[in-house]
Amino acid sequence: xxxxxxxxxxxxxxxxxxxxxxxxxxxxxxxxxxxxxxxxxxxxxxxxxxxxxxxxxxxxxxxxxxxxxxxxxxxxxxxxxxxxxxxxxxxxxxxxxxxxxxxxxxxxxxxxxxxxxxxxxxxxxxxxxxxxxxxxxxxxxxxxxxxxxxxxxxxxxxxxxxxxxxxxxxxxxxxxxxxxxxxxxxxxxxxxxxxxxxxxxxxxxxxxxxxxxxxxxxxxxxxxxxxxxxxxxxxxxxxxxxxxxxxxxxxxxxxxxxxxxxxxxxxxxxxxxxxxxxxxxxxxxxxxxxxxxxxxxxxxxxxxxxxxxxxxxxxxxxxxxxxxxxxxxxxxxxxxxxxxxxxxxxxxxxxxxxxxxxxxxxxxxxxxxxxxxxxxxxxxxxxxxxxxxxxxxxxxxx
Amino acid sequence: xxxxxxxxxxxxxxxxxxxxxxxxxxxxxxxxxxxxxxxxxxxxxxxxxxxxxxxxxxxxxxxxxxxxxxxxxxxxxxxxxxxxxxxxxxxxxxxxxxxxxxxxxxxxxxxxxxxxxxxxxxxxxxxxxxxxxxxxxxxxxxxxxxxxxxxxxxxxxxxxxxxxxxxxxxxxxxxxxxxxxxxxxxxxxxxxxxxxxxxxxxxxxxxxxxxxxxxxxxxxxxxxxxxxxxxxxxxxxxxxxxxxxxxxxxxxxxxxxxxxxxxxx
Numbered sequence: 001x002x003x004x005x006x007x008x009x010x011x012x013x014x015x016x017x018x019x020x021x022x023x024x025x026x027x028x029x030x031x032x033x034x035x036x037x038x039x040x041x042x043x044x045x046x047x048x049x050x051x052x053x054x055x056x057x058x059x060x061x062x063x064x065x066x067x068x069x070x071x072x073x074x075x076x077x078x079x080x081x082x083x084x085x086x087x088x089x090x091x092x093x094x095x096x097x098x099x100x101x102x103x104x105x106x107x108x109x110x111x112x113x114x115x116x117x118x119x120x121x122x123x124x125x126x127x128x129x130x131x132x133x134x135x136x137x138x139x140x141x142x143x144x145x146x147x148x149x150x151x152x153x154x155x156x157x158x159x160x161x162x163x164x165x166x167x168x169x170x171x172x173x174x175x176x177x178x179x180x181x182x183x184x185x186x187x188x189x190x191x192x193x194x195x196x197x198x199x200x201x202x203x204x205x206x207x208x209x210x211x212x213x214x215x216x217x218x219x220x221x222x223x224x225x226x227x228x229x230x231x232x233x234x235x236x237x238x239x240x241x242x243x244x245x246x247x248x249x250x251x252x253x254x255x256x257x258x259x260x261x262x263x264x265x266x267x268x269x270x271x272x273x274x275x276x277x278x279x280x281x282x283x284x285x286x287x288x289x290x291x292x293x294x295x296x297x298x299x300x301x302x303x304x305x306x307x308x309x310x311x312x313x314x315x316x317x318x319x320x321x322x323x324x325x326x327x328x329x330x331x332x333x334x335x336x337x338x339x340x341x342x343x344x345x346x347x348x349x350x351x352x353x354x355x356x357x358x359x360x361x362x363x364x365x366x367x368x369x370x371x372x373x374x375x376x377x378x379x380x381x382x383x384x385x386x387x388x389x390x391x392x393x394x395x396x397x398x
Numbered sequence: 399x400x401x402x403x404x405x406x407x408x409x410x411x412x413x414x415x416x417x418x419x420x421x422x423x424x425x426x427x428x429x430x431x432x433x434x435x436x437x438x439x440x441x442x443x444x445x446x447x448x449x450x451x452x453x454x455x456x457x458x459x460x461x462x463x464x465x466x467x468x469x470x471x472x473x474x475x476x477x478x479x480x481x482x483x484x485x486x487x488x489x490x491x492x493x494x495x496x497x498x499x500x501x502x503x504x505x506x507x508x509x510x511x512x513x514x515x516x517x518x519x520x521x522x523x524x525x526x527x528x529x530x531x532x533x534x535x536x537x538x539x540x541x542x543x544x545x546x547x548x549x550x551x552x553x554x555x556x557x558x559x560x561x562x563x564x565x566x567x568x569x570x571x572x573x574x575x576x577x578x579x580x581x582x583x584x585x586x587x588x589x590x591x592x593x594x595x596x597x598x599x600x601x602x603x604x605x606x607x608x609x610x611x612x613x614x615x616x617x618x619x620x621x622x623x624x625x626x627x628x629x630x631x632x633x634x635x636x637x638x639x640x641x642x643x644x645x646x647x648x649x650x651x652x653x654x655x656x657x658x659x660x661x662x663x
Contacts, residue, residue: 022501024455024527025552026576028561167461168451177461180454187556285502285528286452298473299506300451 007252013201018318021200023288026184035202041106054098059088065221070349077370081380091382092243093124099210101128104191111135111190115179117172118309119151121195126160136160139178141171169303196240197317200288204317211246235260236379237361239311241320243381259329262361264306275304277316278324278331286315307336308356334363340394355382402494402522403548403571407606414628416443417635420463422472429480435649437493448499455527459633474507478519485520498525513545523548523571550574555594566603573605595625616658
């Protein structure tokens, strides 16, 4: 008998051959402490109650599952949008930061650090730190600080200290390095809230669990709307992959659900300006876990490119690397131009301005031939307010 | 032939100074010059850094030297070429050589090929801070041992006694004690670490200990030596040669400032 394929993390922190905790000894105690305690804490009744109540009353969950009628008409199928863009702070990122801040409180931590690329995770972290009255330090690439000024202002207004990462390429990968260094220097009082399903075990699993509320709600909502809790397609964009992890989570073992992960092709997969890790990456280690990594033959990490700062990452969570290798999920990509096209289409057809990240997921509606009675869900991971500068540039050049 | 690391620690019990430099920095072909002058002016042990784009356990100084080295074109392959020429030359280094880097470039090179080539190039030991104890034990130990490479582990003030004992049992050569939970080049007061060093001494480990991170002058060097067989210095040396016009003179000056010797006439 063939053993059942496992898509969740195993007891050693691996997804197939990917995952693990490749960290220096200086982080061993912190990561071990987290590993020994996270499941116990998040399964406590009191924790679950506070988490659920904050998601409901503070974040605004459940987020709607919306049947996009005009979009469905255009693509001759049934398209639902999971409206994570309606979460407080404007994206799914806060599901994870709420979970982790409650965990940090229970671990007795007083100081919170985070990395951010576009600033969405930084804002979500600054928000929950304000909510709980904890010190918040956000590392952000110097280049990203310059191109994401509104989110920098939001973090500051929320009381966070934003520290520019000036090393390396001065973007998300370096902000992550700086946050890890901070944690090495402050092992006792600090909790590091990683924003995606990346990093050493148990982070990928922990973040996926906090984000899994997305697919949990979808099942219930879809059952109410269609009588069947399982869609035919679940589509989500992937940078590190936290929104996709949450959207896929409760469908992983339902093989009838086609999981579609959409990466950022940037200016084209082979343009040298791309962030499509499954297409361009090879097995390697980045930020503490084994996964697919965009790297040179010598194992030096390559700086990726995407118009969307949230997808501009040279790796992918180990769970997704495993979904790719095992072919459980189909990986597709959308270019900068294609994402822009879909963002404008959604704005015009549905009156919703999506985040550039989510617009990548929308583009694959053009690439898959759906049947008229298919049920297709796109995880609309965030709203487009933060991307208005990019969108306006596009309008003026049209 | 007795392993050179073992020999060093059996010949010299105190005040061992180990110097780290990044291969390919300041200039691509400085490796052999630096090896020569370090040994000539008193380094007992030399750590050669294999530059990596994302050195998590290092501070800004070594991140910068690594980036510059990569821009200069340094790679593991090129480093082995340089070292092969060197160890076969008459002036070849007598001090034990240790390669320090991160796991990813080593995996891309191929772990077995890496160990085999390192052995051929005269390397005695390896430090890979992001290769954890557990993974080392189950996947890598046999390969390193096959090529007679000592794998050097790090310990910190937070490392439990049980874990230190395990590391001691797995270690050959020496143990690298990080003096505070900190990245390289940070400025924490070493006197705050006295209790930790005392605890290590009381444990009577099988392996000698070298203390690293935060050592930059004679005072901090002697402080470290009070508690251990010696000290490892990286960031301070990189700073001493980063804008150097005369690597030998600056290296001599640097080592004298650490060892507290007067400059010989």
